[in-house]
Amino acid sequence: MAEITERTLETTPTWAVAIVCLVLIVVSIFIEHLLHLLAKYFNKKRRKSLIQALDKVKSELMLLGFISLLLTVGEKPIANICISHSVAESFLPCESLISDEDEEETKCTEQGKVSLLSRKGVQELQYLIFVLAVFHVFSIMLTFGLGMAKMRRWESWEAETRTLEYQFSNDPRRFQLTHQTSFGKRHLKCWSDHRFLRWPVSFIRQFYKSVPKSDYLTLRHGFITAHFAEGSDFDFQKYIKRALEKDFGVVVGVSWWIWICTVFFLFFNAHAFYNYLWLPFIPLVMLLLVGTKLQGIITRMCVDSHDKSHVVRGTLLVRPSDHFFWFGSPKLLLHLINYILFQNSFQLAFFTWTWYKFGFRSCFHRKTEDIVIRLAMGVVVQILGGYVTLPIYALVTQMGTSMSKAVFTEGVVEGLKRWRAKARKNVAIRSPNRPARPSLDTSLETSVDTSPSFNTLDASFSAEHYAAVDVRDDDIEDEEAHIVVGRQKVGSFHGFDLTNKY
Structure with a gap:
């Protein structure tokens, strides 16, 4: 032959x-x-x-x-x-060495x-x-689609806040005890004050009514009261969608430390580690831990408000603060979600690759249990992360001390940039020797992400005032640059209504 x-x-x-x-x-x-x-x-x-x-x-x-x-x-x-x-025969993915x-x-x-x-x-x-490239793109598309689907369920709740029935039931002149509110009935239980009892309940709540209407409306009220004027018609649901899109930009990225963890995954794929018994469970365990923490934060905010006052005027008020989060950093949870979703897509890609190149019953997954575990864990993590955990994070993270720049729509941001550019141009003409001012992006990032303290918040502080704080220059002498949006209700700003919803 x-x-x-x-x-x-x-x-x-x-x-x-x-x-x-x-x-x-x-x-x-x-x-x-x-x-x-x-x-x-x-x-x-x-x-x-x-x-x-x-x-x-x-x-x-x-x-x-x-x-x-x-x-x-x-x-x-x-x-x-x-x-x-001898070195080549160590840490093999299969039990027997086949030399080719x-x-x-x-x-x-x-x-x-x-x-x-x-x-x-x-x-x-x-x-x-x-295969990893294909699965990574498919995973992020599915994650974003599931997150948006979850957000659509909140639109009806947001619309309800503009009805007379909602305004009557949340009238500030009405008083009630904290545990009589719907939010208090859900979270003020015998287990709420004990960490070891609170965690199991928070764990279970991820799978059933992870965000009920009472939680959404209460967190919405706390956010608006902390950062805007009380009774503002701010569209919180649209803001959450913009915040989710901003968080999504972090989730799709792959940092260097995630690549290093991926290399460790390839190493621990050796048969000697019995990886099919524990490796596929890592993304699921981490995701459930993050989801449990987010549910626990909601309960802790309710307990904290109850400890400060047992009587509620209108709606139960929760106070945003970073101390509810691990190490006082809400972004840490987002980076964990980023790692979890990428690691899950990598494991699914690895399973598909071994199936295609070496067959369904190759040495990479000879046992039926291995195949079932890998597929089940991959699907569960993808659905749970996109439809439950990431939307909850987008909602709960707003209860931190800082306020995201997503509070402004892109149209408002562009209008603010043009306003600032025109003011700087006029100042440069009148005072050519003045030093250059920082860019608007820097000022927005600095001022918007450091919102006023809840405890020192004046009830008259509104979103219109906040926009003025972001774009004003205290030392600009141009009269046009001294326009204060929040003092008087203005109609429009370069075609963008600043007094309407953001």
């Missing part, structure tokens, strides 16, 4: 090479055009946070492309790195050694990179 050899480009018809390249180019251009149309749509809808998230997705895809390119270029040099047989030496490993064979990673192994690793 004649020896079968692989054909190189020297022995391949040029028309075959041209057709393959043409197909790849057409597919690549089509995908790039779809991303461009998506960016134009987000820009048209003024969804700057989603545009930033899309840019991060492109960056991650480019990074994966660079990894695949480096593997292609370094395929032969990697195969020529030789290690001893290729011609490219002749250098190592002559030395009585084996390659660090064979050329065939490098090619198989490239398949993993491609």
